[in-house]
Amino acid sequence: MGLVAEFDIACEALPLVGVAAARPTATLVLELQYNHGNRPRFLVTVTGDPDGSVESAFDSAHDVDHWTLVGRAGDTRHYQLRPALSFEEQLGAHLEDLDGLEQLATADAIVERIEVTADGWRQTGWFADRAAFDQFRAFWQQEDRFTLRRLTEDGDPEPPGEGLTDRQREALRTAYAMGYFDIPRAASLAAVAAELSLSPSALSERLRRAQTELIEETVARTWSPLPAGEST
Incomplete structure (x- = not known):
């Protein structure tokens, strides 16, 4: 069974981070075109920047050699950028x-979105697994730059x-x-806690509160009150 993960990589040296810092109200979504040698072109979709001020940030960025506005629709702009630096x-x-970073390119994974x-x-x-x-x-944990936000098996619906x-x-x-809810359990509470840095x-408290919330919002709404004397 495959996994879907959302995570943060904290590294101010990554491409276009300086642009995002200079225009905090804008949202920049990045795609990499790896068919351009060791300097993949950047395809950047920008929203939340109605006056196009991100373009002056492109001009000032040390890692952008040249940029082109490819198209726009309403508040959304699409740019192609030529990087000034190799990775x-x-x-x-x-x-x-x-070298470890280069090896990630061969992992059985698809990065669907980079913000x-x-x-x-x-x-x-x-x-893939x-x-x-x-x-x-x-790789990113050994660099002390990885924070997991969400992890689920592919095909799982959103929680109700x-x-x-x-x-x-x-x-x-x-x-x-991680298999904490499996029978028998495939992961201990301590192992899951370590994964989440808790x-x-x-x-344990967070899981209990979450489970209570799910019960109250789903099956508990259909239950009749217990007869007197059966609540304990």
């Missing part, structure tokens, strides 16, 4: 294992409860994907 030139002084933020990239990706995801995660917080959703999905007690 090695851009990231070499900031990552310890550039450029003021301190790195937020990515959503599809992974747990091993493919672990390869990706292990609208009252869940993002942290509760993340806890449930991670615990489920203490076991904090994770």
Whole structure:
């Protein structure tokens, strides 16, 4: 079973992070065209920037050699950018294992979305199996730059409860994907907590609150009150 993951990579040296920091109200979604040698072209979709001020940020960016406005529709603009630096030139002084970064390109994974933020990239990706995801995660964790936001098996529907917080959703999905709810359990509470950088007690409370919320918003609404004397 494949996995779908959303995660943050905190690295201010990643391409276009400086542009996102300079235009915090704009949303930049990046695609890479790897058929352009060691300097893949950037395809950037920009929203939330009605006056096109992101273009002056492109002009000032040290990692943008040239940009072209390809098209626009309403508040959405599409750009093609030619990078000024190779990935090695851009990231070499900031990552310890550039060879490991190159190996990620051969992982059984598809990065579906890259949103450029003021301190790195937020990515959503599809992974063929747990091993493919672990390869990706292990590289960025050893660089101390990885934060998992959501993890689920592909094809899973969204949770029915609208009252869940993002942290509760993340806890449930991670615990489920790691096998915490399996019978017998494939992962301990401590292992899931470590994955989320939480203490076991904090994770236990978060899972209980999330499960209570789901019960109250789904099956509990159909239950009749217990007869007197049967509530304990």
